[in-house]
Amino acid sequence: MSNDDTELEARLEAQDSFEPPESFVEQANVSDPGVYEAFEENWPECWNDAADMLDWQSDYEQTFDGSNPPFFEWFTGGELNASANCLDRHLDERGDEVAIEWIGEPTEEANRTYTYEDLHREVNEAAAALREMGVGEDDVVTMYMPMIPELAVAMLACARIGAPHSVVFAGFSADALATRMNAADSEYLVTADGYYRRGDPLDHLSKANEGLDAVEHDTETVVVERLPEADSFGHDLREDQRLWVDAVHAQKGAEVDPVARDAEDMLFLMYTSGTTGQPKGVKHTTGGYLSWAAWTSHAVLDIKPEDTYFCSADIGWITGHSYIVYGPLALGTTTMMYEGTPDYPDRDRLWEIIEEYEATQLYTAPTAIRAFMKWGSQYPDSHDLSSLRLLGTVGEPINPRAWKWYYTHIGDEACPIVDTWWQTETGGQMITTLPGVGEMKPGSAGPPLPGVDAEIVDTRGESVEAGRAGYLTVNKPWPGMLRTLYRNDDRFVDEYWREYSDTDSDDWRDWVYFPEDGAKIDEDGYITVLGRVDDVINVSGHRLGTMEIESAIVGVEGVAEAAVVGGDHDVKGEAVYAYVITEDGYDENEELREAIVAGVESAIGPIARPEAVIFTPELPKTRSGKIMRRLLEDIANGDDLGNTSTLRNPEVVSAIQEQVGE
Ligand code: WTA
Numbered sequence: 001m002s003n004d005d006t007e008l009e010a011r012l013e014a015q016d017s018f019e020p021p022e023s024f025v026e027q028a029n030v031s032d033p034g035v036y037e038a039f040e041e042n043w044p045e046c047w048n049d050a051a052d053m054l055d056w057q058s059d060y061e062q063t064f065d066g067s068n069p070p071f072f073e074w075f076t077g078g079e080l081n082a083s084a085n086c087l088d089r090h091l092d093e094r095g096d097e098v099a100i101e102w103i104g105e106p107t108e109e110a111n112r113t114y115t116y117e118d119l120h121r122e123v124n125e126a127a128a129a130l131r132e133m134g135v136g137e138d139d140v141v142t143m144y145m146p147m148i149p150e151l152a153v154a155m156l157a158c159a160r161i162g163a164p165h166s167v168v169f170a171g172f173s174a175d176a177l178a179t180r181m182n183a184a185d186s187e188y189l190v191t192a193d194g195y196y197r198r199g200d201p202l203d204h205l206s207k208a209n210e211g212l213d214a215v216e217h218d219t220e221t222v223v224v225e226r227l228p229e230a231d232s233f234g235h236d237l238r239e240d241q242r243l244w245v246d247a248v249h250a251q252k253g254a255e256v257d258p259v260a261r262d263a264e265d266m267l268f269l270m271y272t273s274g275t276t277g278q279p280k281g282v283k284h285t286t287g288g289y290l291s292w293a294a295w296t297s298h299a300v301l302d303i304k305p306e307d308t309y310f311c312s313a314d315i316g317w318i319t320g321h322s323y324i325v326y327g328p329l330a331l332g333t334t335t336m337m338y339e340g341t342p343d344y345p346d347r348d349r350l351w352e353i354i355e356e357y358e359a360t361q362l363y364t365a366p367t368a369i370r371a372f373m374k375w376g377s378q379y380p381d382s383h384d385l386s387s388l389r390l391l392g393t394v395g396e397p398i399n400p401r402a403w404k405w406y407y408t409h410i411g412d413e414a415c416p417i418v419d420t421w422w423q424t425e426t427g428g429q430m431i432t433t434l435p436g437v438g439e440m441k442p443g444s445a446g447p448p449l450p451g452v453d454a455e456i457v458d459t460r461g462e463s464v465e466a467g468r469a470g471y472l473t474v475n476k477p478w479p480g481m482l483r484t485l486y487r488n489d490d491r492f493v494d495e496y497w498r499e500y501s502d503t504d505s506d507d508w509r510d511w512v513y514f515p516e517d518g519a520k521i522d523e524d525g526y527i528t529v530l531g532r533v534d535d536v537i538n539v540s541g542h543r544l545g546t547m548e549i550e551s552a553i554v555g556v557e558g559v560a561e562a563a564v565v566g567g568d569h570d571v572k573g574e575a576v577y578a579y580v581i582t583e584d585g586y587d588e589n590e591e592l593r594e595a596i597v598a599g600v601e602s603a604i605g606p607i608a609r610p611e612a613v614i615f616t617p618e619l620p621k622t623r624s625g626k627i628m629r630r631l632l633e634d635i636a637n638g639d640d641l642g643n644t645s646t647l648r649n650p651e652v653v654s655a656i657q658e659q660v661g662e
Helices: 003-013 023-028 035-041 046-052 082-086 090-094 116-131 151-163 174-184 205-213 244-249 287-299 318-330 349-355 364-377 402-411 489-496 547-555 588-604 629-637 651-661
Strands: 063-066 073-076 098-103 112-115 141-144 165-167 190-191 194-199 200-204 220-224 241-243 266-272 280-283 308-311 334-338 363-365 390-394 417-420 454-457 470-472 515-520 527-532 538-539 544-547 560-567 573-582 612-615
Touching: 023 334, 023 390, 035 046, 046 063, 046 287, 063 190, 063 547, 073 241, 073 287, 082 090, 082 151, 082 308, 082 318, 090 116, 098 116, 098 151, 098 349, 112 116, 116 151, 116 244, 141 151, 141 174, 151 165, 151 190, 151 266, 151 318, 174 205, 174 266, 174 280, 174 544, 174 588, 190 205, 200 205, 205 220, 220 244, 241 244, 266 318, 280 287, 287 318, 308 318, 308 349, 334 349, 349 363, 364 402, 364 573, 402 417, 454 515, 470 527, 527 538, 538 560, 538 573, 538 651, 544 547, 544 588, 547 560, 547 573, 547 588, 573 629, 588 612, 612 651, 629 651
Parallel strands: 098 334, 141 165, 141 190, 165 266, 190 220, 220 241, 308 334, 308 363, 363 390, 390 417, 573 612
Antiparallel strands: 063 073, 098 112, 194 200, 266 280, 454 470, 470 515, 515 527, 538 544, 560 573
16 A cells, blocks of 8 residues: 555544535535425325326326235326336437447457437337237246346336346356246246356356256247357257347337336336245336336436446346436436456456546445455556546445545545445335435445435334444335235235234334344434345345355255355455255265355356355254354354353354364
């Protein structure tokens, strides 16, 4: 570290709050502190502000319908189409402006620019192609694609014809694809032959095909050829598979009228990890979700049509849905899509992109910031980042040191940072400062957004005092919320509502949403989200179910039992620690360790790869036979173990500690 950096760190270390820069406030989309009170007084009609950012084919009659809790409805009676809102309505004024700026890999290859006209044209053609394949309204279309423009095109094409999409992250395994297609009865898949990672072509279609082999019903597939001939893997298409060029380009010039969807009709499904091994199909609607994505993009990310906005997430996660595709395009801005990784060809790749495209916002994950910090400030320092106006983070807690590094080295102390707490289920941002209004406190996301009613409670549901840890709850519904878990209303109620609601009541005020996060609040009402309180761990901002990983490990030959916990990791936030008991007759050796790692990668994907596999003769269990995960976490972190007297088998603790210490 240079002397300047050391001085800077010393100066900022003591500072625990930051005012939004005056230059930002002056131009902010929202800068009136009165917005909080106004929304509170005018709830739920305050949310008409969000709905009115959209074009409706027929007006909604009622803002909020709470008559059947917890199955809440918003903007009932209204009809709209998400693709028309993201495309058609911008054509007159912004048809020639850039909608998607795509930066592909390898770097020498031409990038692609889609104006709103271009995107509109291709979405129409893709919509016509999907229709011709037989996709009807409400048929779920799965997408298993890398970060290429055709992914956004396919999503918007689905939205145009009223077919919900279900995007599966390309880094997920064949098994994960099959599970999701089976769970949604999805008969259609859009995928790609491959893509590039750090300059090398990667075979994606073979993985997709392996997944399709495990799908229980007939399917039809469209394959985008991402790789040029020289790099492609020479796949033979199956009988029920067609190339994107043949299917979509055959529809040249086709126009498809955007289908009028009811506000409550499903826009998409997104599978996410939960407590059990079976992923949850989070259902989002057309009216409420899109309003939420648009309003938060406006109020929190301060997006204006003339911006070049950069979110470095993958569209395979909710962040990419709401804040690469739907929110930014609904506002008619330029949204960037980056296919590659931040460290290829060099560790300044993002800074190079921001400089070249004069990006105005950067929205990324704390994990990425911690990696940038580790690589050193010489990378951002060698680029002109002065086009940036706002910075954001999402997905996991950000530690104050990383926050301050981001603030100074990327934002040059001139950009507010929004630390945004939200979830796949919430559809969009829920807790964060408004960048043109609130003071920022590194390490704390901020107050709930106007109109959002969050509270920190104890196990009985009583408010906890400032400074103490408790459970985060949300007391009032909001338009962007999930409507249910697809085909599983019971699990929806059990997972999110049972804990703190009076489930016998038919008054919506008695229903409380539980996001399964721990949190604390300070005297000013700023909330710090501490992390998951269920069996979900957050690795590099990605949600992984410990049960899913455990069942993958137990599926490996030679493994009798496994427990997975999250241990602290200085870059990833949390990392996967797997405690494993071998079956009789199997050795605790390197070979088995490798088989376990490979088993997890093939069942879930490389993101779930265990940081450490620790063999143990037994797992620490309570007298009632429950695995003491907390204890395993403490062991992984090398923390003081406290009281182990409730354990049935306390002697096992030192045995495990020895293994970890090895
Ligand atoms: C965590 C990602 C602290 C939290 C949009 C939540 C955060 C889970 C923050 C959702 C934040 C997200 N501070 N923790 N700013 N943002 N989380 O569904 O535990 O992939 O429940 O949605 O990430 O992850 P998901």
